[in-house]
Amino acid sequence: MPIWVKFPVMEADKASVKVGFYNKYGIRGVIGAIDGTHVEIIAPPVADNDHPPFVYINRKGRHSINVMLISDSDMKIRAVDARYPGSVHDAAVWQLSNIRAHLMAQYNIGIRNTYLIGDSGYPLEPWLLTPFANTRNEGEERFNNLHKTSRNVIERVNGVLKNTFRCLSRHRILNYHPAKATHIIYASIVIYNMGLNAGLNMDVHEDDEEIDENLPVNVPVEINRNLLVQGREERQNFILANF
Secondary structure, eight states, X not given: OTTTOOOOOSHHHHHHHHHHHHHHHOOSSEXXXXXXXXXXXXXXXXXXXXXXXXXXXXXXXXXXXXXXXXXXXXXXXXXXXXXXXXXSOHHHHHHTOHHHHHHHHHHHTTOOSOEEEOOTTSOOBTTEEOOOSSOXXXXXXXXXXXXXXXXHHHHHHHHHHXXXXXXXXXXXXXXXXXHHHHHHHHHHHHHHHHHHHTTOOOOOOOOOOOOOOOOSSSOOSOOOHHHHHHHHHHHHHHHHHHO
């Protein structure tokens, strides 16, 4: 994992990823697209106090692990977190993420103009740009269109990953304990990145329809109002810089 799944933390690495997003989508400052995807598992034993079955039940009533993925513009997975059960919302997984802690620390020391892009299931933050719920002018409309086009890469990654490793598909169930299932998910992602590095065409058979388990309602996390205000300001700065 540390060798094959690396989030860009050095400025040179960030710059390279930013160039990739700009060249493909015409969007500046973006170092990754983030999304969550569910991998179904069998229910853990009722007597398992460390992994109680009910916490793995997602909004569809199925047992799953909620996997956070971040990819670059070339569909390479740059970060993954498969520690949390299906009842945990994407926003809550993000709130507990080491990546979020890193980006927050960078922002607080003045290193800015570095963003992830995510859907409206995530909170707007100065380092995580989400779309406008209701656009009011041409700039906001153009931002939403560009945001959607650029974010499509992580949706493609989810589809390709699950169709390459069918055990992760929504049509299958991992018949293992959550701890074992997590290792299978991590191993699949490492091999996926190995394939990309070897020049294999991984962007095929993209027919696994994703079910959105995280509708942007009733997000079970506390919203930091200061970060929300800063996020709105940063999003406006982004629009001015790009449009």
